[in-house]
Amino acid sequence: MNLSYRIYYVFFRNLVSYKRFVVPTFIASLFQPLFYLITFGIGMGAYVGLFGGKPYLNFLVPGVLISAVSLSSSYECLFGTFVKMIHEKLYDSLIATPVSAEDAVAGDIAWAVFRGMISGTLMMVVAMFMGVFPVSLPSALLLFVLMAFVGVLFGSLAMIVTSLAPNFDFFNYYTELILTPMLFFSGVFFPLDHFPSWMKTFAKFLPLTPAVAISRAVFSGVYSSGLIFDFLVIFFLEVIAFYVGIKSMKKRLIK
Protein backbone atom coordinates (compact mmCIF):
# COMPACT_ATOMS: atom_id res chain seq x y z
CA MET A 1 0.00 0.00 0.00
CA ASN A 2 1.68 3.14 -1.21
CA LEU A 3 -0.62 5.67 0.46
CA SER A 4 0.31 9.25 1.26
CA TYR A 5 -1.14 12.64 2.18
CA ARG A 6 -1.68 13.16 -1.58
CA ILE A 7 -5.09 11.56 -1.08
CA TYR A 8 -6.08 15.09 -0.19
CA TYR A 9 -5.07 16.41 -3.63
CA VAL A 10 -7.41 13.93 -5.29
CA PHE A 11 -10.15 14.95 -2.90
CA PHE A 12 -9.37 18.58 -3.73
CA ARG A 13 -9.71 17.87 -7.47
CA ASN A 14 -13.16 16.41 -6.86
CA LEU A 15 -14.12 19.37 -4.72
CA VAL A 16 -13.12 21.82 -7.46
CA SER A 17 -15.18 19.95 -10.03
CA TYR A 18 -18.09 19.51 -7.60
CA LYS A 19 -19.22 23.12 -7.67
CA ARG A 20 -20.69 22.48 -11.10
CA PHE A 21 -22.68 19.50 -9.87
CA VAL A 22 -23.76 20.73 -6.47
CA VAL A 23 -27.37 21.49 -7.34
CA PRO A 24 -28.25 18.29 -9.23
CA THR A 25 -26.52 16.07 -6.68
CA PHE A 26 -28.19 17.87 -3.77
CA ILE A 27 -31.54 17.36 -5.36
CA ALA A 28 -30.90 13.71 -6.17
CA SER A 29 -29.50 12.74 -2.81
CA LEU A 30 -32.27 14.62 -1.02
CA PHE A 31 -35.32 13.47 -2.90
CA GLN A 32 -34.83 9.73 -3.20
CA PRO A 33 -34.66 9.10 0.57
CA LEU A 34 -37.28 11.77 1.10
CA PHE A 35 -39.69 9.72 -1.00
CA TYR A 36 -39.00 6.70 1.19
CA LEU A 37 -39.68 8.78 4.29
CA ILE A 38 -42.90 10.25 2.96
CA THR A 39 -44.37 7.14 1.37
CA PHE A 40 -43.36 4.63 4.03
CA GLY A 41 -43.50 7.04 6.93
CA ILE A 42 -46.89 8.46 6.22
CA GLY A 43 -48.47 5.68 4.13
CA MET A 44 -47.25 2.69 6.12
CA GLY A 45 -47.06 4.60 9.37
CA ALA A 46 -50.83 4.99 9.34
CA TYR A 47 -51.22 1.19 9.41
CA VAL A 48 -48.49 0.14 11.75
CA GLY A 49 -49.28 2.62 14.46
CA LEU A 50 -46.74 3.02 17.23
CA PHE A 51 -43.33 1.30 17.26
CA GLY A 52 -41.97 0.88 20.77
CA GLY A 53 -44.21 3.70 21.92
CA LYS A 54 -43.19 6.08 19.13
CA PRO A 55 -44.53 6.86 15.65
CA TYR A 56 -43.26 4.66 12.78
CA LEU A 57 -41.39 7.66 11.36
CA ASN A 58 -39.04 7.54 14.37
CA PHE A 59 -38.23 3.94 13.49
CA LEU A 60 -37.77 4.76 9.83
CA VAL A 61 -35.54 7.84 9.94
CA PRO A 62 -32.33 6.28 11.34
CA GLY A 63 -32.46 3.48 8.78
CA VAL A 64 -33.27 5.66 5.79
CA LEU A 65 -30.60 8.15 6.80
CA ILE A 66 -27.87 5.55 6.96
CA SER A 67 -28.99 3.88 3.74
CA ALA A 68 -28.88 7.30 2.02
CA VAL A 69 -25.25 7.56 3.10
CA SER A 70 -24.49 4.06 1.84
CA LEU A 71 -26.15 4.66 -1.55
CA SER A 72 -24.48 8.03 -2.15
CA SER A 73 -21.04 6.66 -1.34
CA SER A 74 -21.68 3.62 -3.50
CA TYR A 75 -22.82 5.57 -6.56
CA GLU A 76 -19.85 7.90 -6.31
CA CYS A 77 -17.37 5.02 -6.47
CA LEU A 78 -19.39 3.14 -9.10
CA PHE A 79 -20.47 5.62 -11.75
CA GLY A 80 -18.32 8.55 -10.65
CA THR A 81 -15.09 6.60 -10.57
CA PHE A 82 -15.88 4.62 -13.69
CA VAL A 83 -16.41 7.79 -15.73
CA LYS A 84 -13.18 9.28 -14.40
CA MET A 85 -11.27 6.09 -15.13
CA ILE A 86 -12.63 5.04 -18.53
CA HIS A 87 -14.19 8.08 -20.17
CA GLU A 88 -12.12 10.93 -18.81
CA LYS A 89 -8.83 9.00 -18.41
CA LEU A 90 -8.26 10.98 -15.27
CA TYR A 91 -6.52 8.14 -13.49
CA ASP A 92 -4.01 7.84 -16.34
CA SER A 93 -2.97 11.45 -15.78
CA LEU A 94 -2.94 11.02 -12.02
CA ILE A 95 -0.61 8.06 -11.86
CA ALA A 96 1.94 9.86 -14.06
CA THR A 97 2.38 12.38 -11.22
CA PRO A 98 3.70 11.73 -7.70
CA VAL A 99 0.13 10.72 -6.80
CA SER A 100 0.20 6.91 -6.63
CA ALA A 101 -2.58 4.64 -7.84
CA GLU A 102 -3.40 3.92 -4.20
CA ASP A 103 -3.59 7.65 -3.41
CA ALA A 104 -5.88 8.18 -6.38
CA VAL A 105 -8.30 5.42 -5.42
CA ALA A 106 -8.26 6.31 -1.72
CA GLY A 107 -8.85 9.94 -2.68
CA ASP A 108 -11.96 8.92 -4.56
CA ILE A 109 -13.13 6.85 -1.58
CA ALA A 110 -12.55 9.86 0.68
CA TRP A 111 -14.63 11.87 -1.75
CA ALA A 112 -17.39 9.23 -1.63
CA VAL A 113 -17.38 9.53 2.16
CA PHE A 114 -17.85 13.27 1.86
CA ARG A 115 -20.72 12.80 -0.59
CA GLY A 116 -22.31 10.22 1.69
CA MET A 117 -22.06 12.56 4.66
CA ILE A 118 -23.68 15.37 2.68
CA SER A 119 -26.60 13.05 1.89
CA GLY A 120 -26.83 11.95 5.49
CA THR A 121 -26.73 15.52 6.75
CA LEU A 122 -29.45 16.60 4.35
CA MET A 123 -31.56 13.69 5.61
CA MET A 124 -30.95 14.73 9.19
CA VAL A 125 -32.17 18.26 8.44
CA VAL A 126 -35.29 16.86 6.77
CA ALA A 127 -35.89 14.51 9.73
CA MET A 128 -35.61 17.43 12.13
CA PHE A 129 -38.26 19.27 10.20
CA MET A 130 -40.42 16.16 10.59
CA GLY A 131 -39.80 16.23 14.31
CA VAL A 132 -37.28 13.39 14.61
CA PHE A 133 -33.99 14.27 16.37
CA PRO A 134 -30.94 12.41 17.67
CA VAL A 135 -31.35 12.30 21.46
CA SER A 136 -28.45 14.61 22.26
CA LEU A 137 -25.63 16.61 20.71
CA PRO A 138 -22.99 13.95 21.47
CA SER A 139 -25.18 11.32 19.86
CA ALA A 140 -25.53 13.55 16.79
CA LEU A 141 -21.73 13.73 16.61
CA LEU A 142 -21.59 9.97 16.97
CA LEU A 143 -23.93 9.78 14.02
CA PHE A 144 -21.43 11.72 11.88
CA VAL A 145 -18.67 9.31 12.85
CA LEU A 146 -20.94 6.43 11.88
CA MET A 147 -21.68 8.08 8.53
CA ALA A 148 -17.95 8.33 7.84
CA PHE A 149 -17.47 4.64 8.59
CA VAL A 150 -20.42 3.67 6.42
CA GLY A 151 -19.05 5.88 3.62
CA VAL A 152 -15.64 4.20 3.65
CA LEU A 153 -17.27 0.76 3.76
CA PHE A 154 -19.66 1.28 0.87
CA GLY A 155 -17.22 3.37 -1.18
CA SER A 156 -14.66 0.60 -0.88
CA LEU A 157 -17.16 -2.14 -1.74
CA ALA A 158 -18.18 -0.14 -4.81
CA MET A 159 -14.51 0.23 -5.80
CA ILE A 160 -14.21 -3.57 -5.91
CA VAL A 161 -17.19 -3.70 -8.28
CA THR A 162 -15.81 -0.85 -10.40
CA SER A 163 -12.43 -2.52 -10.68
CA LEU A 164 -14.16 -5.50 -12.31
CA ALA A 165 -16.72 -3.63 -14.43
CA PRO A 166 -16.34 -3.92 -18.19
CA ASN A 167 -19.09 -1.30 -18.76
CA PHE A 168 -21.89 0.64 -17.10
CA ASP A 169 -24.43 -2.18 -17.39
CA PHE A 170 -22.35 -4.29 -15.07
CA PHE A 171 -23.29 -1.95 -12.23
CA ASN A 172 -26.93 -3.06 -12.51
CA TYR A 173 -26.02 -6.42 -10.99
CA TYR A 174 -24.63 -4.69 -7.97
CA THR A 175 -27.27 -1.99 -7.51
CA GLU A 176 -30.30 -4.14 -8.36
CA LEU A 177 -29.26 -7.48 -6.94
CA ILE A 178 -27.25 -6.41 -3.93
CA LEU A 179 -27.66 -2.79 -2.84
CA THR A 180 -31.43 -2.41 -3.20
CA PRO A 181 -32.39 -5.82 -1.72
CA MET A 182 -30.00 -5.14 1.14
CA LEU A 183 -32.31 -2.34 2.29
CA PHE A 184 -34.97 -4.95 3.06
CA PHE A 185 -32.61 -7.35 4.83
CA SER A 186 -31.00 -4.76 7.02
CA GLY A 187 -33.86 -3.55 9.17
CA VAL A 188 -34.30 -0.22 7.44
CA PHE A 189 -38.08 -0.48 7.04
CA PHE A 190 -39.05 -3.11 9.61
CA PRO A 191 -37.39 -5.02 12.45
CA LEU A 192 -35.81 -8.37 11.64
CA ASP A 193 -37.33 -10.13 14.66
CA HIS A 194 -39.71 -12.22 12.61
CA PHE A 195 -37.08 -13.51 10.15
CA PRO A 196 -36.20 -17.19 10.64
CA SER A 197 -32.97 -17.48 12.60
CA TRP A 198 -30.74 -18.34 9.60
CA MET A 199 -31.93 -15.16 7.86
CA LYS A 200 -31.24 -13.17 10.99
CA THR A 201 -27.70 -14.53 11.12
CA PHE A 202 -27.21 -13.79 7.43
CA ALA A 203 -28.56 -10.26 7.87
CA LYS A 204 -26.32 -9.60 10.84
CA PHE A 205 -23.23 -9.77 8.64
CA LEU A 206 -24.55 -7.66 5.80
CA PRO A 207 -22.69 -4.38 5.86
CA LEU A 208 -25.83 -2.26 6.28
CA THR A 209 -27.48 -4.11 9.20
CA PRO A 210 -25.04 -3.18 11.96
CA ALA A 211 -24.92 0.41 10.69
CA VAL A 212 -28.70 0.70 10.87
CA ALA A 213 -28.69 -0.79 14.37
CA ILE A 214 -26.14 1.76 15.61
CA SER A 215 -27.95 4.62 13.89
CA ARG A 216 -31.18 3.62 15.57
CA ALA A 217 -29.50 3.54 18.96
CA VAL A 218 -28.12 7.01 18.35
CA PHE A 219 -31.61 8.32 17.64
CA SER A 220 -33.34 6.49 20.47
CA GLY A 221 -30.61 6.83 23.07
CA VAL A 222 -31.02 3.14 23.93
CA TYR A 223 -27.51 1.65 23.77
CA SER A 224 -26.83 -2.05 24.30
CA SER A 225 -23.63 -4.08 24.43
CA GLY A 226 -24.60 -5.74 21.12
CA LEU A 227 -23.65 -2.50 19.41
CA ILE A 228 -19.98 -3.19 20.06
CA PHE A 229 -20.30 -6.33 18.01
CA ASP A 230 -22.11 -4.34 15.31
CA PHE A 231 -19.30 -1.81 15.23
CA LEU A 232 -16.67 -4.54 14.96
CA VAL A 233 -18.51 -6.07 12.00
CA ILE A 234 -18.48 -2.71 10.22
CA PHE A 235 -14.86 -2.12 11.09
CA PHE A 236 -13.60 -5.49 9.87
CA LEU A 237 -15.66 -5.47 6.69
CA GLU A 238 -14.36 -1.99 6.06
CA VAL A 239 -10.69 -2.83 6.49
CA ILE A 240 -11.04 -5.80 4.15
CA ALA A 241 -13.09 -3.91 1.54
CA PHE A 242 -10.71 -0.92 1.57
CA TYR A 243 -7.68 -3.13 1.09
CA VAL A 244 -9.22 -5.32 -1.61
CA GLY A 245 -10.80 -2.32 -3.39
CA ILE A 246 -7.52 -0.47 -3.66
CA LYS A 247 -5.50 -3.52 -4.68
CA SER A 248 -8.05 -4.52 -7.26
CA MET A 249 -8.25 -1.02 -8.75
CA LYS A 250 -4.47 -0.78 -8.86
CA LYS A 251 -4.37 -4.02 -10.80
CA ARG A 252 -6.75 -2.53 -13.33
CA LEU A 253 -4.95 0.82 -13.56
CA ILE A 254 -1.40 -0.40 -13.91
CA LYS A 255 -0.67 -2.71 -16.77
Next chain:
Amino acid sequence: MKAIITAKALSKKYGRLTAVDGISFEIQEGECFGFLGPNGAGKTTTIKMIHCVSPLSSGTLIVNGLPAHIDNRAIKKETGVIPQEITLDIDLTVYENLMVFARFFDIPRREAKKRIADLLKFVELEAKRNSKIDQLSTGMKRRLLIARALINRPKFIIADEPTTGLDPQARHLIWQRLRQLKAQGVTLILTTQYMEEAQQLCDRIVIMHQGKILTEGTPSRLIEDEIGREVAEIRISQDQDEKLIAQLSEMACGHERVGDTLYFYCRDGQNLRRKLIELDLSNTVHRPATLEDVFLKLTGRSLIE
Protein backbone atom coordinates in the same frame (compact mmCIF):
# COMPACT_ATOMS: atom_id res chain seq x y z
CA MET B 1 27.10 14.95 -21.86
CA LYS B 2 26.00 12.22 -19.52
CA ALA B 3 23.35 9.60 -19.92
CA ILE B 4 20.19 10.49 -18.03
CA ILE B 5 18.29 7.37 -19.04
CA THR B 6 19.88 3.97 -19.52
CA ALA B 7 18.00 0.85 -20.57
CA LYS B 8 19.56 -2.59 -20.74
CA ALA B 9 17.76 -5.62 -22.18
CA LEU B 10 14.46 -3.96 -21.35
CA SER B 11 11.39 -6.14 -21.96
CA LYS B 12 7.67 -5.86 -21.45
CA LYS B 13 5.24 -8.72 -21.78
CA TYR B 14 1.46 -8.54 -21.59
CA GLY B 15 0.48 -12.13 -21.01
CA ARG B 16 1.88 -13.95 -24.04
CA LEU B 17 2.36 -10.82 -26.09
CA THR B 18 5.83 -9.33 -26.06
CA ALA B 19 5.43 -5.58 -26.55
CA VAL B 20 9.06 -4.65 -25.93
CA ASP B 21 11.67 -7.28 -26.62
CA GLY B 22 15.00 -6.80 -24.87
CA ILE B 23 15.97 -3.32 -26.06
CA SER B 24 18.95 -1.28 -24.88
CA PHE B 25 19.50 2.43 -25.34
CA GLU B 26 20.91 5.53 -23.69
CA ILE B 27 19.45 9.00 -23.67
CA GLN B 28 21.83 11.90 -23.00
CA GLU B 29 21.01 14.87 -20.85
CA GLY B 30 19.67 17.76 -22.90
CA GLU B 31 19.11 15.94 -26.18
CA CYS B 32 15.93 15.19 -28.04
CA PHE B 33 15.62 11.46 -28.45
CA GLY B 34 12.98 10.01 -30.74
CA PHE B 35 11.30 6.61 -30.82
CA LEU B 36 9.98 5.96 -34.32
CA GLY B 37 7.98 3.01 -35.45
CA PRO B 38 4.69 1.84 -36.87
CA ASN B 39 1.65 1.13 -34.68
CA GLY B 40 2.32 -1.59 -32.15
CA ALA B 41 6.10 -1.26 -32.40
CA GLY B 42 6.42 -0.83 -28.64
CA LYS B 43 7.17 2.92 -28.53
CA THR B 44 4.43 3.89 -26.11
CA THR B 45 5.09 0.88 -23.89
CA THR B 46 8.76 1.84 -23.71
CA ILE B 47 8.12 5.41 -22.65
CA LYS B 48 5.48 4.29 -20.16
CA MET B 49 8.18 2.27 -18.45
CA ILE B 50 10.49 5.30 -18.49
CA HIS B 51 7.98 7.51 -16.72
CA CYS B 52 7.08 4.77 -14.26
CA VAL B 53 3.44 4.07 -15.05
CA SER B 54 4.10 0.57 -16.35
CA PRO B 55 6.25 -2.01 -14.56
CA LEU B 56 9.11 -3.69 -16.44
CA SER B 57 8.92 -7.40 -17.13
CA SER B 58 12.71 -7.80 -17.25
CA GLY B 59 15.91 -5.87 -17.83
CA THR B 60 17.09 -2.69 -16.15
CA LEU B 61 16.02 0.88 -16.62
CA ILE B 62 17.76 3.72 -14.80
CA VAL B 63 16.18 7.16 -14.97
CA ASN B 64 18.03 10.13 -13.49
CA GLY B 65 20.16 7.76 -11.41
CA LEU B 66 17.19 5.84 -10.00
CA PRO B 67 15.70 2.50 -11.01
CA ALA B 68 12.38 3.03 -12.80
CA HIS B 69 9.58 1.60 -10.72
CA ILE B 70 5.86 2.07 -10.57
CA ASP B 71 6.06 3.63 -7.08
CA ASN B 72 9.05 5.85 -7.76
CA ARG B 73 7.60 9.25 -6.95
CA ALA B 74 11.04 10.90 -7.24
CA ILE B 75 11.21 10.14 -10.97
CA LYS B 76 7.62 11.20 -11.54
CA LYS B 77 8.34 14.50 -9.81
CA GLU B 78 10.99 15.31 -12.41
CA THR B 79 8.99 14.20 -15.43
CA GLY B 80 6.51 16.03 -17.62
CA VAL B 81 4.24 13.86 -19.73
CA ILE B 82 2.45 14.97 -22.89
CA PRO B 83 0.18 12.01 -23.51
CA GLN B 84 -0.97 10.67 -26.84
CA GLU B 85 -4.61 10.89 -25.84
CA ILE B 86 -6.13 14.12 -24.66
CA THR B 87 -6.50 13.41 -20.97
CA LEU B 88 -7.52 16.86 -19.79
CA ASP B 89 -9.99 17.07 -16.95
CA ILE B 90 -13.23 17.98 -18.72
CA ASP B 91 -15.02 18.83 -15.47
CA LEU B 92 -12.59 21.70 -14.90
CA THR B 93 -11.62 24.95 -16.62
CA VAL B 94 -8.25 25.55 -18.24
CA TYR B 95 -6.97 27.32 -15.13
CA GLU B 96 -8.38 24.69 -12.78
CA ASN B 97 -6.78 21.92 -14.80
CA LEU B 98 -3.39 23.47 -14.23
CA MET B 99 -4.03 24.36 -10.58
CA VAL B 100 -5.22 20.87 -9.67
CA PHE B 101 -2.22 19.37 -11.44
CA ALA B 102 0.15 21.71 -9.65
CA ARG B 103 -1.21 20.43 -6.35
CA PHE B 104 -0.45 16.84 -7.39
CA PHE B 105 3.20 17.92 -7.49
CA ASP B 106 3.07 19.62 -4.07
CA ILE B 107 3.48 23.05 -5.65
CA PRO B 108 2.15 25.66 -3.22
CA ARG B 109 -0.86 27.61 -4.42
CA ARG B 110 0.83 31.00 -4.72
CA GLU B 111 3.74 29.56 -6.69
CA ALA B 112 1.30 27.60 -8.86
CA LYS B 113 -0.60 30.78 -9.73
CA LYS B 114 2.60 32.41 -10.98
CA ARG B 115 3.59 29.37 -13.01
CA ILE B 116 0.13 29.05 -14.54
CA ALA B 117 0.20 32.67 -15.71
CA ASP B 118 3.61 32.09 -17.34
CA LEU B 119 2.60 28.80 -18.90
CA LEU B 120 -0.64 30.12 -20.36
CA LYS B 121 1.41 32.83 -22.01
CA PHE B 122 3.94 30.28 -23.27
CA VAL B 123 1.28 28.18 -25.00
CA GLU B 124 -0.77 31.22 -26.05
CA LEU B 125 -3.89 30.31 -24.11
CA GLU B 126 -4.21 33.36 -21.85
CA ALA B 127 -7.54 34.27 -23.41
CA LYS B 128 -8.92 30.80 -22.63
CA ARG B 129 -8.01 30.86 -18.94
CA ASN B 130 -11.58 30.36 -17.74
CA SER B 131 -12.90 28.30 -20.63
CA LYS B 132 -14.09 24.77 -20.21
CA ILE B 133 -12.17 22.07 -22.02
CA ASP B 134 -14.91 21.31 -24.54
CA GLN B 135 -14.73 24.92 -25.73
CA LEU B 136 -11.15 24.42 -26.94
CA SER B 137 -10.00 23.29 -30.38
CA THR B 138 -7.81 20.20 -30.67
CA GLY B 139 -4.74 22.39 -31.14
CA MET B 140 -5.55 24.34 -27.98
CA LYS B 141 -6.08 21.13 -26.04
CA ARG B 142 -2.70 19.85 -27.16
CA ARG B 143 -1.08 23.12 -26.12
CA LEU B 144 -2.76 22.91 -22.74
CA LEU B 145 -1.37 19.39 -22.37
CA ILE B 146 2.08 20.88 -22.93
CA ALA B 147 1.47 23.57 -20.32
CA ARG B 148 0.24 20.91 -17.91
CA ALA B 149 3.36 18.81 -18.52
CA LEU B 150 5.53 21.82 -17.65
CA ILE B 151 3.84 22.80 -14.38
CA ASN B 152 6.43 20.92 -12.29
CA ARG B 153 9.40 22.37 -14.24
CA PRO B 154 10.42 18.88 -15.36
CA LYS B 155 13.97 17.75 -16.11
CA PHE B 156 12.66 15.58 -18.90
CA ILE B 157 9.58 15.72 -21.02
CA ILE B 158 7.98 12.70 -22.54
CA ALA B 159 5.88 13.49 -25.58
CA ASP B 160 3.88 10.62 -27.03
CA GLU B 161 2.89 11.62 -30.56
CA PRO B 162 2.31 15.22 -29.51
CA THR B 163 0.98 16.54 -32.83
CA THR B 164 -1.40 13.79 -33.89
CA GLY B 165 -4.49 15.21 -35.56
CA LEU B 166 -3.29 18.81 -35.79
CA ASP B 167 -3.30 21.23 -38.70
CA PRO B 168 0.07 22.53 -39.94
CA GLN B 169 -0.15 25.83 -38.04
CA ALA B 170 -0.83 24.14 -34.73
CA ARG B 171 1.83 21.52 -35.43
CA HIS B 172 4.50 24.12 -36.14
CA LEU B 173 3.61 26.05 -33.01
CA ILE B 174 4.08 22.90 -30.94
CA TRP B 175 7.41 22.16 -32.60
CA GLN B 176 8.51 25.71 -31.82
CA ARG B 177 7.65 25.29 -28.18
CA LEU B 178 9.33 21.91 -27.88
CA ARG B 179 12.51 23.31 -29.45
CA GLN B 180 12.37 26.25 -27.05
CA LEU B 181 12.22 23.84 -24.13
CA LYS B 182 15.17 21.92 -25.46
CA ALA B 183 17.12 25.16 -25.73
CA GLN B 184 16.43 25.65 -22.02
CA GLY B 185 18.19 22.36 -21.32
CA VAL B 186 15.22 20.05 -20.94
CA THR B 187 15.70 16.49 -22.17
CA LEU B 188 13.00 15.58 -24.68
CA ILE B 189 11.82 12.07 -25.34
CA LEU B 190 9.50 11.82 -28.28
CA THR B 191 7.55 9.13 -30.04
CA THR B 192 6.18 9.84 -33.45
CA GLN B 193 5.00 8.35 -36.70
CA TYR B 194 5.70 11.57 -38.56
CA MET B 195 9.13 11.47 -40.11
CA GLU B 196 9.12 15.20 -40.62
CA GLU B 197 8.54 15.68 -36.92
CA ALA B 198 11.49 13.45 -36.10
CA GLN B 199 13.72 15.34 -38.54
CA GLN B 200 12.55 18.69 -37.16
CA LEU B 201 13.07 17.88 -33.51
CA CYS B 202 15.31 14.91 -32.83
CA ASP B 203 19.05 14.81 -32.31
CA ARG B 204 19.02 11.04 -32.28
CA ILE B 205 16.38 8.46 -33.07
CA VAL B 206 15.79 4.77 -32.85
CA ILE B 207 13.49 2.96 -35.22
CA MET B 208 11.44 0.28 -33.49
CA HIS B 209 9.55 -2.60 -35.03
CA GLN B 210 7.79 -5.48 -33.29
CA GLY B 211 9.30 -4.62 -29.93
CA LYS B 212 12.88 -4.41 -31.14
CA ILE B 213 15.20 -1.54 -32.03
CA LEU B 214 16.21 -1.91 -35.67
CA THR B 215 18.63 0.97 -35.88
CA GLU B 216 19.87 4.03 -34.03
CA GLY B 217 21.57 7.27 -34.99
CA THR B 218 21.11 10.87 -36.05
CA PRO B 219 18.41 11.31 -38.69
CA SER B 220 20.88 12.41 -41.39
CA ARG B 221 23.30 9.60 -40.56
CA LEU B 222 20.54 7.01 -40.84
CA ILE B 223 19.38 8.33 -44.20
CA GLU B 224 22.92 8.36 -45.49
CA ASP B 225 23.68 4.85 -44.27
CA GLU B 226 20.44 3.12 -45.15
CA ILE B 227 19.37 4.88 -48.33
CA GLY B 228 21.94 7.27 -49.68
CA ARG B 229 21.30 10.86 -50.71
CA GLU B 230 18.75 10.66 -53.46
CA VAL B 231 15.87 8.56 -54.60
CA ALA B 232 14.44 8.04 -58.06
CA GLU B 233 10.90 6.70 -58.21
CA ILE B 234 9.92 5.30 -61.56
CA ARG B 235 6.32 4.23 -62.09
CA ILE B 236 6.62 1.59 -64.73
CA SER B 237 5.25 -1.88 -65.29
CA GLN B 238 7.12 -4.74 -63.77
CA ASP B 239 8.15 -6.45 -67.01
CA GLN B 240 10.50 -3.58 -67.74
CA ASP B 241 12.38 -4.01 -64.45
CA GLU B 242 15.16 -6.20 -65.76
CA LYS B 243 16.06 -3.84 -68.58
CA LEU B 244 15.99 -0.73 -66.37
CA ILE B 245 17.95 -2.31 -63.58
CA ALA B 246 20.64 -3.33 -66.06
CA GLN B 247 20.80 0.22 -67.36
CA LEU B 248 20.76 2.03 -64.03
CA SER B 249 22.20 -0.24 -61.37
CA GLU B 250 25.80 0.93 -61.74
CA MET B 251 24.74 4.49 -60.87
CA ALA B 252 22.59 3.46 -57.91
CA CYS B 253 23.51 1.79 -54.67
CA GLY B 254 20.27 -0.12 -54.40
CA HIS B 255 16.84 -0.68 -55.90
CA GLU B 256 13.49 -1.97 -54.78
CA ARG B 257 10.18 -2.79 -56.46
CA VAL B 258 7.05 -1.86 -54.52
CA GLY B 259 3.63 -2.12 -56.16
CA ASP B 260 3.62 0.05 -59.26
CA THR B 261 6.93 1.74 -58.52
CA LEU B 262 10.59 0.89 -58.99
CA TYR B 263 12.87 2.74 -56.53
CA PHE B 264 16.53 3.50 -57.09
CA TYR B 265 18.60 4.74 -54.17
CA CYS B 266 21.92 6.49 -54.75
CA ARG B 267 24.66 8.51 -53.11
CA ASP B 268 25.47 10.74 -56.02
CA GLY B 269 22.50 11.67 -58.13
CA GLN B 270 24.32 13.41 -60.99
CA ASN B 271 24.86 10.40 -63.23
CA LEU B 272 21.53 8.85 -62.45
CA ARG B 273 19.74 12.06 -63.30
CA ARG B 274 21.58 12.38 -66.60
CA LYS B 275 20.79 8.76 -67.46
CA LEU B 276 17.13 9.23 -66.62
CA ILE B 277 16.90 12.22 -68.93
CA GLU B 278 18.66 10.20 -71.60
CA LEU B 279 16.16 7.36 -71.24
CA ASP B 280 13.33 9.88 -71.34
CA LEU B 281 11.05 7.99 -68.98
CA SER B 282 7.73 9.72 -68.43
CA ASN B 283 6.63 8.81 -64.89
CA THR B 284 9.72 9.65 -62.90
CA VAL B 285 10.23 11.48 -59.62
CA HIS B 286 13.73 12.36 -58.53
CA ARG B 287 14.08 13.67 -55.00
CA PRO B 288 16.34 13.81 -51.92
CA ALA B 289 16.20 10.79 -49.62
CA THR B 290 14.20 11.24 -46.41
CA LEU B 291 13.76 9.52 -43.10
CA GLU B 292 10.54 8.11 -44.47
CA ASP B 293 12.54 6.04 -46.95
CA VAL B 294 14.60 4.63 -44.09
CA PHE B 295 11.48 3.93 -42.08
CA LEU B 296 9.71 2.12 -44.91
CA LYS B 297 12.79 0.19 -45.89
CA LEU B 298 13.34 -1.08 -42.35
CA THR B 299 9.80 -1.68 -41.18
CA GLY B 300 8.37 -2.90 -44.46
CA ARG B 301 5.78 -1.38 -46.70
CA SER B 302 2.85 -3.60 -45.94
CA LEU B 303 0.09 -2.21 -43.76
CA ILE B 304 0.50 -2.77 -40.05
CA GLU B 305 -2.76 -3.09 -38.18
